[in-house]
Amino acid sequence: MARDAVTVRLDARPGLPAKTLWALVAAGALAAFFVAPAREPWDLKLCLACAETLAAGEDPYGREQIVGGVSFPCLYPPLAFDLYRPFAAMGDPVPWWNALKVLGFAALLLLWRRVLPPGRDGWRLAFALGAFGTPFFAEYRSGNAGSLEQLALWGTFALFIAGRYAAFAVALAAVAQLKLQPALFLGLLLLAPKPRWKEFALGAAVFAGLFGLNELLHPGLLGGYLSRLGDPSAAWRYERGPNNCSAWAFLQHLLETAAGSRPLASRWASLLVVPWSCFVAAVTALSARRVATGPGTDEEKRRFVVLLGTAAFALLAPRFKDYAFFLVIPAALVALESAAPLLWRAPLLVFAALNSTKAAAERMGLGPWALVAGYFKLYAAVLVWAVLVSLNNPWHSRREKR
Numbered sequence: 001m002a003r004d005a006v007t008v009r010l011d012a013r014p015g016l017p018a019k020t021l022w023a024l025v026a027a028g029a030l031a032a033f034f035v036a037p038a039r040e041p042w043d044l045k046l047c048l049a050c051a052e053t054l055a056a057g058e059d060p061y062g063r064e065q066i067v068g069g070v071s072f073p074c075l076y077p078p079l080a081f082d083l084y085r086p087f088a089a090m091g092d093p094v095p096w097w098n099a100l101k102v103l104g105f106a107a108l109l110l111l112w113r114r115v116l117p118p119g120r121d122g123w124r125l126a127f128a129l130g131a132f133g134t135p136f137f138a139e140y141r142s143g144n145a146g147s148l149e150q151l152a153l154w155g156t157f158a159l160f161i162a163g164r165y166a167a168f169a170v171a172l173a174a175v176a177q178l179k180l181q182p183a184l185f186l187g188l189l190l191l192a193p194k195p196r197w198k199e200f201a202l203g204a205a206v207f208a209g210l211f212g213l214n215e216l217l218h219p220g221l222l223g224g225y226l227s228r229l230g231d232p233s234a235a236w237r238y239e240r241g242p243n244n245c246s247a248w249a250f251l252q253h254l255l256e257t258a259a260g261s262r263p264l265a266s267r268w269a270s271l272l273v274v275p276w277s278c279f280v281a282a283v284t285a286l287s288a289r290r291v292a293t294g295p296g297t298d299e300e301k302r303r304f305v306v307l308l309g310t311a312a313f314a315l316l317a318p319r320f321k322d323y324a325f326f327l328v329i330p331a332a333l334v335a336l337e338s339a340a341p342l343l344w345r346a347p348l349l350v351f352a353a354l355n356s357t358k359a360a361a362e363r364m365g366l367g368p369w370a371l372v373a374g375y376f377k378l379y380a381a382v383l384v385w386a387v388l389v390s391l392n393n394p395w396h397s398r399r400e401k402r
Contacts (some may be wrong), residue, residue: 040298041143042067044087044097045160050074051084053068054218061224073228074234077211078218080178093373099177105136105147112330115161115303124333131332132325139323146323149175153182153327156304159297160188165196169203179208181317191288191305194300238262241374242356246320248273250375257368259325277316280385284312287389304391307331311385314378328381335387344387351380 049065053074060081064071074081087093109128113121129136139146152175159168169189176183186207190201215222228234240249251272288305311331314320321331332352336345354376366373 007257037341040068041094041097041141042070042072043139043145044094044143045243046072046074047076047084047143047145048088048093050076051081051088052220054078054081055085055088058222059224061221061228073234073236074225075179076224078180078214078221079210082217083178094143098140101140101145101147103189104151106149107273108147108154108326111158113150115158116330116333117308119333119337127333128329131352132328132380133322135329142323144321144323145178146321146326149178150326153185156185157310160192161302161306163298163302164201165189166202169199170206173203173210176207179238181319183207184313184316185309188305188309191285191292191309193292193301204232232266237266239321241371242377243317243322244376245322245325245375245381246317247276247315247378248318249320250342250378251276253371253374264395273318280312280315283389284308284385291391304388307334308388311335311381314381315385315386322377325377325381330382331388332380332384335384337389338387340387340390342345344383347385348380348383351376351383380381 019081044180045067048066049067050060053060053065058076060078064073066072087097090096109125112124112128116124134146138144153172156168156171156175159171169186172182176185186200186203187195189203231237239253240253248269252265252269253270254265255264255268258266259265288308291301291304291308294301307330310327314325314328317324332348336349338345356376357373364370
């Protein structure tokens with residue numbers, strides 16, 4: 001693909017004033033404070049139950065928690081549940097939790113505004129609210145802390161873009177303690193304009209040290225947590241479709257439908273996902289190095305590496321829930337606002353908007369193969385990544401043309 005064909009347009013109209021955005025999101029926060037979510041916040045209630053069990057000196061991993069008549073396992077490390085203790089002590093934490101999440105999402109929008117090149121705020125806000133299965137509304141209804149986690153994660157990315165590598169490494173090591181998978185973003189340090197091996201080692205050491213605090217502060221519980229996490233028979237491992245659009249889930253779902261055996265499909269998917277992951281990682285690294293050795297400032301290069309890394313992460317993570325697609329939104333906006341061929345951008349926009357049409361596909365007579373209509377978010381993420389790896393420092397390229 002020609003380089004000039006994929007540059008990002010920077011001649012967009014000015015965005016909304018920051019005060020206007022703040023007024024909009026503040027109104028949303030107040031509404032969230034007084035209006036309960038449409039569905040029971042089961043994720044919040046589960047985490048509160050796990051936190052209460054832990055606070056009582058019991059093992060939260062020794063038994064499942066009952067929420068709404070359904071049993072769920074505690075799947076976060078002990079220290080993560082400690083963060084929920086202040087909310088567990090409240091009589092009714094839901095309104096406060098709702099307000100905190102909406103304010104967190106508002107702050108996330110403003111953070112994205114600083115990360116992205118200038119553009120149309122109205123369109124971007126609409127895309128952030130409606131694309132990829134509406135991740136904010138999905139996590140808002142469930143009571144998940146997704147928007148807060150994303151705010152913290154993008155805060156670490158801002159440190160990376162600013163060139164504060166050591167601070168990024170330490171902050172990311174702390175943020176990754178909740179769900180562990182974000183620790184993979186330490187790899188951004190190796191994709192910087194000049195690879196930062198010392199900071200990478202620092203981040204890895206801090207991550208290991210903080211994770212070890214789980215055993216120090218809650219003796220004997222870390223083994224139970226790891227056992228829960230590694231249980232191959234756990235039902236959460238087989239979440240798929242719109243609720244879990246990871247590449248591994250797609251492969252497992254496809255193979256199970258073809259072979260009719262879940263254990264066999266799981267084994268083969270675990271094997272096939274390895275070459276896929278190696279391919280994505282290798283192409284991402286090569287593209288990042290191409291940007292690093294090309295024209296442009298180091299800050300521009302670091303910004304692009306972050307966006308490329310978030311797109312790649314969506315294809316590499318073994319579990320990628322519906323609310324995790326917060327992560328892909330800025331990269332998707334850059335891909336859609338690029339001058340990439342319409343043949344790439346049009347299906348990207350369609351897939352990001354559709355989320356899933358599995359039920360419609362079943363009504364059309366596709367039978368079990370209707371499953372392919374349940375992974376539109378994954379297809380959109382693949383296209384985002386494909387467009388970004390074809391770019392070569394888009395911001396600088398546009399200025400060169402002028």
